[in-house]
Amino acid sequence: MLLHGKPPVSPDTLGTRYPQVALALSDFEGALARLQAHGVELPWGVEAGEGLRWVMLHDPAGNLIEIVDRGE
Secondary structure, three states: OOOOOOOOOOOOHHOOOOOEEEEEOOHHHHHHHHHHHHOOOOOOOOEOOOOOOEEEEEEOOOOOOEEEEOOO
């Protein structure tokens, strides 16, 4: 589905670190390089713990998106 127009910013996503969408990618390094090449702000940088790595960013509507390294 394609929606036209600017989506409204949800006020309860701006102050939280709980993502609404999480994507597990096998090419985490490639995705990270593309985000950085396009100047996407990564407020917390790359984080790691318990054998996992992830990065979080806000989409244009202010929703928090998490990208997780599947490690494959």
